[in-house]
Amino acid sequence: MSNVQLFRTGDTPLPDVIILTHKLTREYDMGSELVRALRGVSVQIQRNEYVAVMGPSGSGKSTLMNLIGCLDTPTSGEYWLNGQKVSDLADDELARIRNKEIGFVFQTFNLLPRADALHNVELPLIYAGMSAKSRRERAVHALERVGLGNRMDHKPNELSGGQRQRVAIARALVNEPSILLADEPTGNLDSTTSTEIMGVFGELHRQGQTVVMVTHEQDIAAHAERVITLRDGVVATDQARAA
Amino acid sequence: MPFYEAIRLALQTIRSQKLKSGFSLLGVFVGVASLIAAWSIANGVNRYMTEKFAQTLYGVNTFQLRRQPMFNANVPDSVWRAWRRRPRIRFSDAEAISAGLTIPVITAWQSSDQVSVTYGNKEARDIELTAASERYFDIKNLGIAVGRPFTGEENRSGAPVAVLGEAVAKRLFSDRNPLGKSVRIGGVPYRVIGVVEHQGSILGFPLDRFVVVPALSPAQNLVNPPGILDAFLVKARSDLEMREAISQAEGIMRSRRHLRPKQDNNFVLDTSEGVQRFWAGISRILVTVIPGIVIVSLVIGGIVIMNIMLMAVAERTREIGLRKSLGARRTDVLRQFLAESTVISLLGAAFGIGAGIGLTILINAVSPLPASVSPTSVLMGVMLGAGVGIVFGVYPASRAARLDPITALRQE
Ligand SMILES: Nc1ncnc2c1ncn2[C@@H]1O[C@H](COP(=O)(O)OP(=O)(O)OP(=O)(O)O)[C@@H](O)[C@H]1O
Ligand SMILES: [Mg+2]
Numbered sequence A: 001m002s003n004v005q006l007f008r009t010g011d012t013p014l015p016d017v018i019i020l021t022h023k024l025t026r027e028y029d030m031g032s033e034l035v036r037a038l039r040g041v042s043v044q045i046q047r048n049e050y051v052a053v054m055g056p057s058g059s060g061k062s063t064l065m066n067l068i069g070c071l072d073t074p075t076s077g078e079y080w081l082n083g084q085k086v087s088d089l090a091d092d093e094l095a096r097i098r099n100k101e102i103g104f105v106f107q108t109f110n111l112l113p114r115a116d117a118l119h120n121v122e123l124p125l126i127y128a129g130m131s132a133k134s135r136r137e138r139a140v141h142a143l144e145r146v147g148l149g150n151r152m153d154h155k156p157n158e159l160s161g162g163q164r165q166r167v168a169i170a171r172a173l174v175n176e177p178s179i180l181l182a183d184e185p186t187g188n189l190d191s192t193t194s195t196e197i198m199g200v201f202g203e204l205h206r207q208g209q210t211v212v213m214v215t216h217e218q219d220i221a222a223h224a225e226r227v228i229t230l231r232d233g234v235v236a237t238d239q240a241r242a243a
Numbered sequence B: 001m002p003f004y005e006a007i008r009l010a011l012q013t014i015r016s017q018k019l020k021s022g023f024s025l026l027g028v029f030v031g032v033a034s035l036i037a038a039w040s041i042a043n044g045v046n047r048y049m050t051e052k053f054a055q056t057l058y059g060v061n062t063f064q065l066r067r068q069p070m071f072n073a074n075v076p077d078s079v080w081r082a083w084r085r086r087p088r089i090r091f092s093d094a095e096a097i098s099a100g101l102t103i104p105v106i107t108a109w110q111s112s113d114q115v116s117v118t119y120g121n122k123e124a125r126d127i128e129l130t131a132a133s134e135r136y137f138d139i140k141n142l143g144i145a146v147g148r149p150f151t152g153e154e155n156r157s158g159a160p161v162a163v164l165g166e167a168v169a170k171r172l173f174s175d176r177n178p179l180g181k182s183v184r185i186g187g188v189p190y191r192v193i194g195v196v197e198h199q200g201s202i203l204g205f206p207l208d209r210f211v212v213v214p215a216l217s218p219a220q221n222l223v224n225p226p227g228i229l230d231a232f233l234v235k236a237r238s239d240l241e242m243r244e245a246i247s248q249a250e251g252i253m254r255s256r257r258h259l260r261p262k263q264d265n266n267f268v269l270d271t272s273e274g275v276q277r278f279w280a281g282i283s284r285i286l287v288t289v290i291p292g293i294v295i296v297s298l299v300i301g302g303i304v305i306m307n308i309m310l311m312a313v314a315e316r317t318r319e320i321g322l323r324k325s326l327g328a329r330r331t332d333v334l335r336q337f338l339a340e341s342t343v344i345s346l347l348g349a350a351f352g353i354g355a356g357i358g359l360t361i362l363i364n365a366v367s368p369l370p371a372s373v374s375p376t377s378v379l380m381g382v383m384l385g386a387g388v389g390i391v392f393g394v395y396p397a398s399r400a401a402r403l404d405p406i407t408a409l410r411q412e
Helices: A002-006 A061-068 A092-103 A119-128 A133-146 A163-172 A193-204 B003-016 B018-024 B026-058 B077-085 B091-100 B154-155 B166-173 B239-256 B272-315 B316-324 B330-366 B376-404 B404-409
Strands: A017-029 A034-041 A043-044 A049-052 A077-080 A102-105 A179-183 A210-214 A228-233 A234-240 B062-066 B106-119 B121-131 B143-145 B161-164 B182-185 B188-195 B210-214 B232-234 B267-272
Touching: A002 B091, A017 A061, A017 B121, A034 A061, A034 A234, A043 A163, A043 B062, A043 B404, A049 A061, A049 A193, A049 B267, A049 B376, A061 A179, A061 A210, A092 A102, A092 A119, A092 B316, A092 B330, A102 A163, A102 B143, A102 B267, A119 A163, A119 B239, A119 B316, A163 A179, A163 A193, A179 A193, A193 A210, A228 B121, B018 B026, B018 B272, B018 B330, B026 B062, B026 B272, B026 B330, B026 B376, B062 B091, B062 B239, B062 B330, B091 B232, B106 B166, B121 B232, B154 B210, B161 B166, B161 B182, B166 B188, B182 B210, B232 B239, B239 B267, B272 B316, B316 B404, B330 B376
Parallel strands: A049 A210, A049 A228, A102 A179, A179 A210, B121 B210, B161 B188
Antiparallel strands: A017 A034, A017 A043, A017 A077, A228 A234, B062 B232, B062 B267, B106 B121, B106 B182, B106 B232, B143 B188, B161 B210, B182 B188
């Protein structure tokens, strides 16, 4: 917490800090009322940290993840990613950052139903402008990393829930992003499969990947090194877990 | 996303939704097919008119002195009646022009009517009997297949000899040799001395159903009153000399008819330009009606494509959101959907071109209209196809491009 308080607007964060948010707010103008989903969130996440974000429903977890994932822009406050201030970037620059710096895993997998696993994993590389050959190599490698080397030509509906989520993880990893973001990655999976997916996350983290995930479940959060709890759009607690 | 990736993606999507894509390219298909077919007809007939038709009916560098034009489109009754009141062309007119022209030309007299020709108990009906002088064959470029044409001497003496068109020879003699046989024309026996080469047909009219006899032979009474001609044919060596000959002939005729300077000609000096003008009138109709059909079906086709694409954008909102979340920029999404609408439209155009060419071949096979595909129309079809796809694809594609990733992803 002390780092964040020392940080002032206009400073450049330390090199090892990957995510730094400063008094981030996000409001939704619903006409009749103003929904304040985030009300000044300041967090700092270092390279190779494994962070779980918890909190009751509606506390702003997804809103925060979307901001960190550059899918959304804050109403006010600052967001620095990898030393670059991204909170006031334009659309196309955000798209480039999503493509290069961020791997996002969704609760509902979000795979293209008509495309096979390999093509789904290749998608980010298409937008990175990579050639078909190197795309394929990278996608095959990513699928092998999540243990799906033998399911590459399967369509999503030919895969189990856990396998689909692995495809989604492979897709998130394929661009070698600075951070892996996951919003309730096990929310649609049974407990056995959830444990498997947590195994994958743990392995990625051991290989040096920075991971931030949202979860409702205590035993899922137990896989992380640090737990940030949100309540009513602000950080309630931020604790390192005993390893 | 590079351009070819967008095209590849579009082809994939179209392949996975064959029915929908097939439906959406229908309008462009119809538009381009009718464009190609109509253009082919106009193009083919046009070529035919300017090359074959005009030359067959008139001959090259040839003009005809007539009471009224041979071809006329949309002539009011009053004009028609005025033409019928004009004096006829007389043998003496033809002789005066022959004597008066200083340009080297060849000339022929010509009068025609429909008659029956018989041989034994066989009869050929509705045969065009032409009473003409001997150079008629040269001017009309009628080659002789067997036998010979009649001579100047036979013409002047009014010898009862006949040269048959191929169809008449076939009808009366089947495969036997007609030379030397005696056929009856208007009850008068004529000796067959030649058969003209196969002429084919023109716009469905057979060109081989005729008999040519000397202008002064007995059958002259069947075609015109005594001393009267339908036409006096004059063939010069070049276009320039033909024009000079026309102006000389005009002077001679005007003075023979005692026309004052203010008075109009009461005869015509008709050239193949007349036929071409007649055709131009018809093709102008094609040229004004067809673009209407083409434009209407292309606009309908474009609107269909636009609607299908709007539906596609709505259906695939999640996909768009996902692509954006994975790093697709606005231009990537715009390009993806624009490529899709353009490829659909181009496919419609391609099928349309195929169908148009098919129609052209069919028209050639089953109708007398000569049609030939114009490369310009194919190029035009391709450009119109691409144009429709782009113009009507821009709005749906820009809607897709503007979607916000989170809102799009959240949609069910
Ligand atoms: N697009 C939106 N328009 C209006 N309000 C929104 C929108 N998105 C989120 N909110 C509101 O912002 C608040 C935080 O929502 P958020 O989705 O971040 O919660 P959460 O912590 O992820 O909840 P859950 O655990 O149920 O997923 C909620 O009150 C929600 O209603
Ligand atoms: Mg949420």
